[in-house]
Amino acid sequence: MHNLAAVETPAAVVDLDRVEANLARAQAYADAHRLRLRPHIKTHKLPRFARRQVALGAVGITCQKLGEAEVMADAGIDDILLTYNILGASKLQRLRNLAHRISLTVTADNVATVQGYASAFEGAEQPLTVLVECDTGAGRCGVQTPAELVQLAHAIETSPGLTFGGIMTYPPKRRVGETAQWLAEAVNALEGAGLPPATVTSGGTPDMWSAHLADPITEYRPGTYIYLDRMQVDYGVGSLDDCALTVLTTVVSTPTPDRAILDAGSKALTTDMLGQTGFGLIREYPDAVIGELSEEHGIVDVSRCATKPTIGERLRVVPNHACVVSNLFERVQVLAPDGSVEEVPVAARGRVV
């Protein structure tokens, strides 16, 4: 334990009270609407916060990487949804090993992936539950029509070692009604084919407070809600005062009266813009604009600041996108309300495979 003044910069700092408030708010919403909450851990990648999410009422967690799921299983999380087409012999072997020790569900949007699962799980003690990923408008992965969904669900259900578990979608933002209609038709089609979906899972922090409006959804998978960021504030999910992750940085140079240089560049903040002005918001200087990043420098236009930052001053930057920032730091500094700081390894960081 130490305090923030002792932390070398740049550093990722997590306000614990904000995390707790963000988690509690989401769980209360899910409970009120009888939605199962299955948080996506991509944002924090910390076993402690995954366990906390489950302790507060989450039914389990969501991972997108097998390596992240393995870390979380090691940390005692026993119910994981892996929302990814897993391909290749070595990953399928890892998948089978993982399914042996926790309750594991995966997704597929194509026959080749289903065949891989079937070959890996034929003869397994427990069948592997597979959800079909549906493209409800986001234009990423997913079957394109309810008819394709039924066909793939049937292929899963008739494969040895597999069982069809329902529908997964990563929905388009701000089109909840459209997503709901897609899913309702999909559920009807499945019921008509004798394959009623036990789970209809959707996700995304931007529309989390509207999740109850997309009627057939049984489960929701927000990720960023734990930390929030400038993008989510724009979506109205919370306010800047709810943003729990900041990058602590030091002013290392003020070459001109209108320019300050931070020791946080693209390797601390990333170049994700997401429609924002600048590469992050400096809490102490909201009128400053982080207009340019090189790898280790943030170049700040302070021309509109009434008072200006000075060399050595330490500032906290709210990132545009929290998840990608978490991915850059080996450790985060967890800041308690009493000002004490605990350095925590980001155990599931860098698990690219």
Next chain:
Amino acid sequence: MHNLAAVETPAAVVDLDRVEANLARAQAYADAHRLRLRPHIKTHKLPRFARRQVALGAVGITCQKLGEAEVMADAGIDDILLTYNILGASKLQRLRNLAHRISLTVTADNVATVQGYASAFEGAEQPLTVLVECDTGAGRCGVQTPAELVQLAHAIETSPGLTFGGIMTYPPKRRVGETAQWLAEAVNALEGAGLPPATVTSGGTPDMWSAHLADPITEYRPGTYIYLDRMQVDYGVGSLDDCALTVLTTVVSTPTPDRAILDAGSKALTTDMLGQTGFGLIREYPDAVIGELSEEHGIVDVSRCATKPTIGERLRVVPNHACVVSNLFERVQVLAPDGSVEEVPVAARGRVV
């Protein structure tokens, strides 16, 4: 040792023969023009390649992070230029420890930083050599005029524990003549003040083949030249066939005839665009466009491809910007000309402080 077929994706792959050719070409150029070469290791972050650069004739290496320099010193590199204003008591203590075991030079562009160095090195066995960073037009760090340079050089030279070593600049791209003029005036001013600079060091891969035209330069610090990338190809530094770093990725979905999904997203390729079309170039499908990235997915428009990628196919993507990709992978796969692959930890990755 294994081969590429056994590597799980996404993975960072380094073609060793291309690395060797890129290193040799740069060293031959530097030798021909009597420039000292001091490669920036930010691009590879690998002790083995730093040692190789020195073995080929580099006078030492450049680091931007104290943590990177510590890793490289541990690996036997004994001459390091740290091109950063180092601030704060704990970092200054680390700096002094590092200077005790290798030949270390640092930079400063302001008095506060110089004062920190002086307080840390007063009474040291060897004085710390400090270069003054000059802003020759890039608009990042650096003193703004030769007069400011002389003033700061004088402050360094008269500080206990410090010695003035010369000039460092990170120059603006494609403005070699302007940089040369700035530096020539700076050298004149220093000589007039009785502070002739032993070193005038500049850098940047984009203009590396013009380094000899910026006359007062004695030393050059390219980084990306070891791997190259799409941006450097655009600058004409080399061709796509010289690009040594690729991201090996698998096609995990083909939801529509015109869309393929890769398992390489922004956590493998980053969102750096740098004026390119798409987030990387697929070697096997140069007509495909990686038009969108989410964290774990690359969304590819394959509408202009005569033949189209299929699920399970493994592809290699030339990134827009190699350095930031290196920073995302814990390990790289070093591919030898005989097809064998060695997995190498990226020892200086994630050294943010």
